[in-house]
Amino acid sequence: MSKHFDAIIIGAGQAGPSLAGRLTAAGKTVALIERKLFGGTCVNTGCMPTKAMVASAYAIHTARRGAEYGMVTGAVSVDFARVMARKEKVRLDARSGVESWLKSMKNCTVFEGHARFESPTEVRVGDQLISGDEIFINTGGRAAVPDFPGVDEVPYLTNTSVMDLSELPEHLVIIGGSYIGLEFAQMFRRFGSEVTVIEKAQRLIGREDPDVSDAIRDILEKEGVHIRLSAECIRFARHKDGVAAGVDCTSGAPEVIGSHVLLATGRRPNTDDLGLDKAGVKTDARGNIEVDDFLRSSVPHIFAMGDCNGRGAFTHTAYNDFEIVAANLLDNDPRRVTDRIPTYALYIDPPLGRAGMTESDARKSGRKLMIGTRPMTRVGRAVEKGETQGFIKVLVDADTEEILGASILGTGGDEAIQSILDVMYAKRPYTTITRAVHIHPTVSELIPTVFGDLSPA
Incomplete structure (x- = not known):
């Protein structure tokens, strides 16, 4: 005989634990299933450990440039074991934090094992069969291994x-x-x-x-x-x-x-071993679970969040998936996937911060464009830090004054892009930024200047 829950969450990645917190706080009983590592990709193999290694690489690179800043050192060597130990502490601390939170959560029962659907309402974990009124799939993705010869x-x-x-x-x-x-x-x-x-x-x-x-x-x-x-x-x-x-x-x-x-x-979704056929859940040719604007699958009481739905491959989009689901189910707030603006970063040094359209996409849209650019060599903060590689580029619809997109490749670019993104979400014209007063000396202070120097393109 199966044990029944109000909700079953499959996967303890970015969206699952937060949704468990909202559902249990609303008085619902929740079963959360994790077959391997709590925290998902971000905590275990993605954002947190890789950015810890990026931080080590940045510190090492800066030390090698010490003479440029007036620092006298000997030859810089790398203790790779310590780099990896630092990375490991970051991810283990984060993983244990997620696991402890879930296992101490009132009304949440944690199952450790491989989840497989037996029917649209039943999931088997090992020798245990559980059922739920609503089921949320948050199984993430894994590295794709192409069929290269050899x-x-x-x-x-x-x-x-x-x-x-x-x-x-x-x-x-x-x-x-x-x-x-x-x-x-x-x-x-x-x-x-x-x-x-x-x-x-x-x-x-x-x-x-x-x-x-x-x-x-x-x-x-x-x-x-x-x-x-x-x-x-x-x-x-x-x-x-x-x-x-x-x-x-x-x-x-x-x-x-x-x-x-x-x-x-590239990566592929972890959906091929869930028994989705027994639940009637449809997937696309790449294995992504097909979802609507509210993240419902082809079976209305089954939702898919995060990398497994093909609607975003980032930690922040996975977390936003949780926010969309929670807003619709618990807050009577009809948030949609199509409400969000594409945004992400590439964490080389200096980083690339991106929001909205690329220039190529904007031109394909047929809009009349205005473009503003500024090399980082003309950004005081970058010059002071001795980190002048890259540039800022912004795109505006010439007729509506709407900000279409931005690229900031340069020191602090992953942070500076946020101010542009907020104005885009507010649906305000670019002049909102040109009239803003930003702090000096920062990278962000040049953003109003770039928008003020727009030219037809």
Whole structure:
């Protein structure tokens, strides 16, 4: 006989625990199921541990530049074991915090094991069968392993296993020149590895505008990261020094020999082993659970939040999924997925903060545009810090004065972008920013200036 709950939450990633907190506070009984690590991708293999490593890489890089700031030091060496130990403490503290919170939550029963649907209302966890009036799937995603020739014949790393390295790679070959790959490329280069990035496309991070892509390539190459683009035939073979990665680029050596290979070629949702067919839940061709604007699946009482629904692949979108579900179910507040503005960051140094449309997308929309730009060399705060790489770019609809998008590649760009984003959410014209007084000396103080220098494009 199954035990019944008001709600079942499958997965303790970013959205699940917070929803459990709201539901139990509303007096509902909740079963939360986690099969492996509490906290999901962000806590265990994503944001928190990787940004801890980025912070170590930044400190090491700054120390090497000490003479520029008047600091006299000897040669800077890297204790990779201590870097990884620091990372490990960050993620273990966060993981245990989520687990302790859930297990101490009143009216919340935690099950540890693999959840599989038996029917639209029943879920089996090991030998236990439970049922729920509403079910929320928050199972996240995992690294996608492409079917490259030879990939099954060589050892390779993913964004998960690279977190458990015990030795610094002599030469890290990264397959994939997008967000995950580039963050690892710069940090491991700063730790002392030789690094080569192999990308099939003609430029890095093809989702971004060409000027952003080119500037990021320049930043990485100045630090000694090797970039191989237009890799038409990526393949692998064992080599006495590690792994041989075939490239077949239009120029350069036909293969790269690395001690380690990291596959950073995207992610896939964790939906293929949930028994969704028994629940009648539909998925798309990529395995994402199809949801409506309120995150309901094809079965009205079953919802999907976070990476498994294909509506955003970030911690902040997963948390917003929780907010949307809670607002509709508990607050009589009809929030929608389509209310949110795309925004994210790339955490190389300096970081890229992004909001809204790219210039390419804005031009495709057929709108009459005005564009403002400012190199970071003309931002006082960046000059004072000695971190002048990058630029600010803003896009405005010339007819409505609506802010369409912004890119800030530069020191503090991930923070400065927020002020633009808030005005976009407020649906105010760009003149709201041009008339604002920002604090000096900051990166943000130049944002009104950039908007004040708009030109037709």
